[in-house]
Amino acid sequence: MENVVIIGSGCAGLTAGIYTARANLNPLVLTGVAPGGLLTTTSIVENYPGFPDGVDGYELMTRLQKQAEKFGARVKFGVVESVDFTKNPFWVTVDGELVVARAVIIASGAGHRHLGLESETLLEKKGVTYCATCDGALPVFRNKPLVVVGGGDSACEEALYLTRFGSVVYLIHRRDTLRASKIMAERVLANPKIKPIWDSVVTDVLDVKQDKVTGVRLKNLKTGAEQTLDCAGVFVAIGHAPNTDIFKGQVELGEHGYVTIKHGSSTSVPGVFVAGDCADSVYRQAITAAGMGCAAAIDAERYLASAS
Numbered sequence: 441m442e443n444v445v446i447i448g449s450g451c452a453g454l455t456a457g458i459y460t461a462r463a464n465l466n467p468l469v470l471t472g473v474a475p476g477g478l479l480t481t482t483s484i485v486e487n488y489p490g491f492p493d494g495v496d497g498y499e500l501m502t503r504l505q506k507q508a509e510k511f512g513a514r515v516k517f518g519v520v521e522s523v524d525f526t527k528n529p530f531w532v533t534v535d536g537e538l539v540v541a542r543a544v545i546i547a548s549g550a551g552h553r554h555l556g557l558e559s560e561t562l563l564e565k566k567g568v569t570y571c572a573t574c575d576g577a578l579p580v581f582r583n584k585p586l587v588v589v590g591g592g593d594s595a596c597e598e599a600l601y602l603t604r605f606g607s608v609v610y611l612i613h614r615r616d617t618l619r620a621s622k623i624m625a626e627r628v629l630a631n632p633k634i635k636p637i638w639d640s641v642v643t644d645v646l647d648v649k650q651d652k653v654t655g656v657r658l659k660n661l662k663t664g665a666e667q668t669l670d671c672a673g674v675f676v677a678i679g680h681a682p683n684t685d686i687f688k689g690q691v692e693l694g695e696h697g698y699v700t701i702k703h704g705s706s707t708s709v710p711g712v713f714v715a716g717d718c719a720d721s722v723y724r725q726a727i728t729a730a731g732m733g734c735a736a737a738i739d740a741e742r743y744l745a746s747a748s
């Protein structure tokens with residue numbers, strides 16, 4: 441039987457791995473289909489503390505894994521298909537095999553919603569991005585027109601943040617009013633650098649032939665009119681979806697599917713803890729996920745000590 445099974449190998453999962461390994465719990469970290477998590481998909485991380493010149497996302501995650509393994513964590517490629525938290529010890533089914541664990545840390549992350557355009561996929565990391573906090577300060581976006589797609593709080597936050605870097609920020613929204621909270625909407629509409637474009641959707645990201653973002657094609661949903669807008673970056677902010685489908689009915693999930701935190705890192709099930717973006721709809725940063733991983737590991741360690 442395992443002491444601790446950690447589901448996910450992003451910043452949250454691997455940090456939980458470091459801490460539980462150093463507590464001699466010999467944790468099993470299950471990678472899922474994306475070993476190293478979301479950060480491996482970005483070339484330069486400039487806001488992770490301790491790296492004044494930035495660090496390659498893949499390199500950072502490789503180092504985290506090595507650090508966890510150095511202390512005895514076993515990082516294993518495997519996708520959790522289902523869990524049964526009604527039993528204690530808990531049942532975790534990984535690629536058809538049953539793993540039984542005294543404690544579980546859920547660190548399965550979250551994904552971004554995409555526009556669903558082929559050009560969006562082809563130009564991802566070449567001007568198309570899903571995180572202004574992560575990428576907004578990159579030189580390629582400085583003093584250039586930028587586009588934010590969305591109309592909720594996240595889109596407004598991204599647009600406001602990007603006014604520090606872009607020459608102008610176009611906010612493309614499919615409706616004629618923002619869905620964001622009143623205060624956020626007021627701030628956006630009062631900002632002279634933000635130009636909302638209402639009732640419109642992005643139909644194409646330009647220019648795949650040049651292998652970088654040079655603009656977007658827009659369609660007005662009310663009039664059908666089309667236009668091209670020049671820009672250096674497209675920040676897609678149409679929502680996130682936590683990777684929590686397999687936990688439905690097993691731990692309490694909030695309205696949008698994020699795992700509900702009861703206190704510290706505890707979930708609704710004693711012995712099951714949570715960390716990172718799968719429980720965080722607000723910050724969604726590598727360092728916050730790592731911090732939550734640390735907290736979950738300490739909580740799991742204390743739970744196991746009190747249970748034995």
Ligand SMILES: Cc1cc2nc3c(=O)[nH]c(=O)nc-3n(C[C@H](O)[C@H](O)[C@H](O)COP(=O)(O)OP(=O)(O)OC[C@H]3O[C@@H](n4cnc5c(N)ncnc54)[C@H](O)[C@@H]3O)c2cc1C
Pocket residue numbers: 447448449450451452453470471472473474475476477478479481482484485486487488518519520521547548549550570571573574575683686715716717718724725726727729
């Ligand atoms: C392009 C991009 C750039 C970014 N840049 C920055 C940046 O510069 N700075 C910053 O702070 N943040 C950045 N972020 C955000 C950062 O990557 C996330 O906040 C962070 O990765 C969250 O860590 P996590 O461990 O919670 O989840 P993730 O990194 O998403 O990891 C989730 C893990 O869970 C695994 N998993 C999922 N389902 C299962 C399953 N069923 N079974 C087993 N495993 C499973 C996945 O395979 C993965 O290993 C960026 C994000 C993106 C997309």
